[in-house]
Amino acid sequence: MATIRRLDILRIRNLSEVQIRPVNTVNIISGNNGSGKTSLLEAIYMLGLGRSFRSQKLEPVISTDSDDCVIFAELQDGISIGLNKSRKKGHILKLLGERQKSWVETARQLPMQIINSDSFLLLEGSPKIRRRFLDWGVFHVEHEFAQAWRKATKCLAQRNLLLKQRRLDRMQLCAWDEEFATQGELIDGFRQQYLSQFLPILNTALPRLIDLPDLSIQYERGWDNGLGLKESLVSSLERDIKYGATQVGPHRADLSIKIGRHGASEVLSRGQQKLLVSAMKIAQSQLLFSLTDEKGLYLIDDLPSELDAANRVLICRLLEELDCQIFITCVDAGELEKCWSADVSSGKFHVEHGKIVGLGNS
Ligand SMILES: Nc1ncnc2c1ncn2[C@@H]1O[C@H](COP(=O)(O)OP(=O)(O)OP(=O)(O)O)[C@@H](O)[C@H]1O
Ligand SMILES: [Mg+2]
The missing domain is CATH 3.40.50.300 (P-loop containing nucleotide triphosphate hydrolases)
Structure with missing residues (x-):
């Protein structure tokens, strides 16, 4: 407790x-x-x-x-x-x-959840902030998430090291790809499962604070929806080599939070943004309690x-x-x-x- x-x-x-x-x-x-x-x-x-x-x-x-x-x-x-x-x-x-x-x-x-004057960054800030928000929830309800995340992070670091070398060791790259794809798909599955439970709860909590009928929250998993992560890694290899860093994977996931066609931070007032973010953070605890009693x-x-x-x-x-x-x-x-x-x-x-x-x- x-x-x-x-x-x-x-x-x-x-x-x-x-x-x-x-x-x-x-x-x-x-x-x-x-x-x-x-x-x-x-x-x-x-x-x-x-x-x-x-x-x-x-x-x-x-x-x-x-x-x-x-x-x-x-x-x-x-x-x-x-x-x-x-x-x-x-x-x-x-x-x-x-x-x-x-x-x-x-x-x-x-x-722990924090609501402060930086909270609007959940809408306006970098994808990393939205991944953190999402992963907070996944971490607390899915105990295998932390291990999958740790393994994926290790693979990613090794893969990025290889990509930066002058002569690419394709054998080694292939081995890291295998594990990275396994863990990445796992993380993606946990995130999707979490969101499918979170969004209905948010839809109930939000109208208690603010009416936003045109709000949509779409999950972007970090690679092409039509492909497995392993195939995506193969097709992105030239780009990865060019940037010296992996361009697809769970570390590129994001939540697209929109009001109609526009980004929520582009159309909502500061106060409205704070209400939306507060509802999102409160809905996370409501879900946590309903799933874990915590x-x-x-x-x-x-x-x-x-x-x-x-x-x-x-x-x-x-x-x-x-x-x-x-x-x-x-x-x-x-x-x-x-x-x-x-x-x-x-x-x-x-x-x-x-x-x-x-x-x-x-
Ligand atoms: N490393 C530090 N060592 C000592 N004092 C510090 C240090 N860093 C910040 N402070 C001081 O600590 C005090 C407390 O800061 P804090 O941000 O907690 O205040 P606060 O009560 O939240 O104020 P506000 O109402 O303005 O938000 C400030 O006077 C600040 O200048
Ligand atoms: Mg203060």
Whole structure:
């Protein structure tokens, strides 16, 4: 169960030493600009996914003048996750006190979604962002996905290395193609299966936030629909050699999100984009819960930006129906007070210059 009972953060940005005991429903984190609200969400996100959502690099995340940072969480069912990231020595990740080589098992414990002012990138950003969105869902409902993905990534790296060599070793290429095609087809199958379950759920969630009758979401698998991946690799070989990189495969998949004939980001307002993306992220947790009984965990930064009061309420009501743990920030706690139903319990925290005070539960 993805519910954080206790959270310790050391040396993340301006949070030098913070300990909180969140409630398992809505946690409202208020504070002035620059107080440390987003940094708190960033720490939780890093624990679940190993990276920050606002910086590719670790450098700016660790507090200035410190060499490392630590994040530790105790989850509902006694599971503990600890992460130490050091500027010089890499990272140590522990699940239940045992050192982890990969993020797979910890990520499974914390199916985390973030809604923030970058969320519109799901519509406007690169295909990689949409693949990440899709694969988040596939990863959490299809346990064989992670292994297929790892194998495909290894094949792809080897294949690209070969393509860059002056004399192409066709025998070796053929061997990598074989495995890459097997894993790629597997990944594609998982993604298609996931989307066939996800889209009907989205179609129910979306009208609760916004009416978009002309919305279409089409999956593009990354190679010609009429061909198997192995045949596509053969027919794309000249192009692959020219670019020194594989042009077809699951790493080129995308979701085409349109309103009528136009890309959604070209016609929807910023607020409408945020509603669509929020519905997509909420629908993912609804599906996760229906398939696995697992509840997602939501990090919501600066909900009011781009949303009017009525739409904030709509998002919060949809979120509260998920009955999952939510961390939501705002400058003034009053901004979010009327967004929740009267019977939803919440924990309130106030951040001031990197220190967090609990304001009690209600
Ligand atoms: N590596 C770092 N070391 C120390 N402080 C940092 C570091 N990186 C950023 N900061 C500072 O941490 C503070 C907290 O930033 P954060 O983004 O969490 O604020 P916030 O409460 O979300 O503000 P806002 O309401 O403006 O979004 C800021 O004052 C920022 O300048
Ligand atoms: Mg912030």
